[in-house]
Amino acid sequence: MTVTGIGNDAVYANGYKNTRNVNGKANKAYGSAREYGNYLIQKYDCLRNTDYPVTISGSLLQKAAGDEKTAKWLEYNLALMPGCIEKEKAAVEARGAKIISCQCVINGYDSMTSYICTTDDPDGTFAKENAEKRAKEKKEAEEKKAEEKLAEKKQVERRAEQEEQEESRQSVFEARA
Known part of the structure; x- marks a missing residue:
């Protein structure tokens, strides 16, 4: 530990200010929120974790x-964070879902928010079934449309035949007359 300065009942060491409180216990006060944030990042894995990022608001850190x-x-809450996330994962997995992303934000004193995005289709079964169903419906619609076109074409051909037969009957009547 390097002592960088002494003044007003405080010893500055390694950028941190060690003071004595009324009871005689050591109390760490940090020179800035950045120093304190760096200390927290080194001490708590949840602040370095990329699976579930934990963010602390600047005002709370200050x-x-x-x-x-x-x-x-x-x-205290940073120490509890990994256990809370594991419990949340277990609860989500118990209902057959999967966590896609999770983020915790510590907004202020006694104010925390968790954002958790889950899927009820962890292995893609529902998505695959829905895709197959849509493909089947599309194919059926195309087949129905093709059948309607074929029926319409046959109807046009029948009308043409009927018109030919009518013309031939007309010509037969005219030829007899």
Whole structure:
């Protein structure tokens, strides 16, 4: 540990300010939210995890850097985060679904939000069945359309035959007369 400065009942070491509170216990206060954020990133895996990113709002980070109570609350919740995510995954998988993406945002003191996107078709069965059904319906519609065109063509041919027969009858009557 390198001491970088001493002043007003505080010892600055490694960029952090170690102070003594009323009870004589050591209290870490951080010079900036960035320093505190870097400390949290090194300490908690959930802040480095890409499967379920955890984001802390800048205002909360700034408050926690200077307020021990907020810092304790934040670190306590960051320690709980991996277990909470695992429980959520288990709950989603228990109903036969799969988590596509998950993100946790710690907005403020006592305020957290989780965004979880799931699918009820983890192996693609429903999507495959729906695609097959749509293809079958499309094929049936095309066949029906082709049958209608064929029927219409036959009807036109029958009319033409009837007109020919009528003309031949007319010519036979005219020839007799």
